[in-house]
Amino acid sequence: MPPSAEHTTTPQAATPPAASGGVQSLERAFDLLERMADAGGEVGLSELSAASGLPLPTIHRLMRTLVSCGYVRQQPNRRYALGPRLIRLGESAARLLGTWARPYLARLVEETGETANMALLDGDEVVYVAQVPSRHSMRMFTEVGRRVLPHSTGVGKVLLAHTPDDQVRALLARTGMPAATEKTITTPEGFLEALAHVREAGYATDDNEQEIGVRCIAVSVPDSPTSAAVSISGPAGRVTDAATDKFVPLLHEVAGDLSTALASSGNGQ
Template sequence: MPPASTNSSSDSKPTGGSGGVQSLERAFDLLERMADAGGEVGLSELSAGSGLPLPTIHRLMRTLVTCGYVRQQPNRRYALGPRLIRLGESAGRLLGTWARPYLAELVEATGETANMALLDGDEVVYVAQVPSRHSMRMFTEVGRRVLPHSTGVGKALLANVPAQEVRALLARTGMPAATGQTITDPERFLESLARVRELGYAMDDNEQEIGVRCLAVTVPDSPTAAAISISGPAGRVTEAATGKIVPVLHDVAVKLSAALAGNGAA
């Protein structure tokens, strides 16, 4: 009889619920836990968070290090590896490609510039845009990074984040004023997030740029925190226009969510 393998044979078997390979599911779970922790963790932290035994985590991390997706630091902690950068950049470009038909639908329905943004660490990054046909319109470059406290997409993305995490983020980034309308007090900002939850959408009212209003909603069940928005001159994005635009935003967000899940097509 051949000797028993030291590797857990269950790791390579399909899991009962998803039909996937357990070791892959565990490895990706560890990568996501590392990202949630800021990109660098110790084995004991991963074990406590994942519930996996240390030998299993050590084996998985060793494989990820060999593949370049994780690196071991001099302090023996593990950090996300540089090979993930290429994957992330490629995925980001594809995400923008997938989103554009839905943003174009927003532009067609509202007449205003449409954007898609993600929460990346403590910042909001714009990953896709379709401009308005109006000569007076808002331009936000794809790839631009902004602090979330002064943007509609930032408020939408933070609205359901626990208050203590929002406070910690604001403490790290500060709350510089982009305009005289920017909220610069953490408690006032938390109050504005409560308003977002109540209304079901977020607004940047001259807070990032004077004369510009932005309306934003999150993309439900997105694999990564995402929001879509329209932006335009305050004279066009009025209270009356808001009542018509917000349902369209929600409808397009649901369609985009289905597309990202592989259940829809442009």
């Protein structure tokens, strides 16, 4: 990677260390990338300056370096967008996240007997990044890497439960709300009502909404570095209301343990 334009040969101009003991320019660059992602992937320098509190010359130097490395690209309208080189990093990170999650999903399968999944919110879609299948001959199977719309899934509901209503409406306007089954929620009002129930209950269900005969129970992974959910799914005859009462505490326990493991990994422990 080429050196930042902030660096010179004089010690006085070297980038000061960050409070954490790291390199301040790196922390600032990653902060800008995350702010760009939060803003939808495309921003102007003035927006970044207002959001980050950094002066425009500093942001311009950092963005120029990110552009030269391929992590950001400059649009014809002079705004900056996340670059394609980030896709490879994101795909690799998602695969690793799925690998880390598998032992926790295996525990869910061991204790519930049903298929366990992990899913992330990627843009406007839900993507499944890990699964451990049930040992039953009749079981739910979702291919890792499969993408679905959030409105018809339990994982989609928990992933969007704490998103502001106007942002949820905007997402639904972009994706549409096609009916996968006769029980799929197909109106924004109905979906927002379902999200309110998720916030109150602390978990979400997909009751024959994605596939007739299949029920899913999902909870979010707290404090995850990206929006993540774990779920169990199986035939409606087995994943009953009584089973839900028993499975939900276990789902929360496993999600909490997974969150702790991810935090430890992020801290290099």
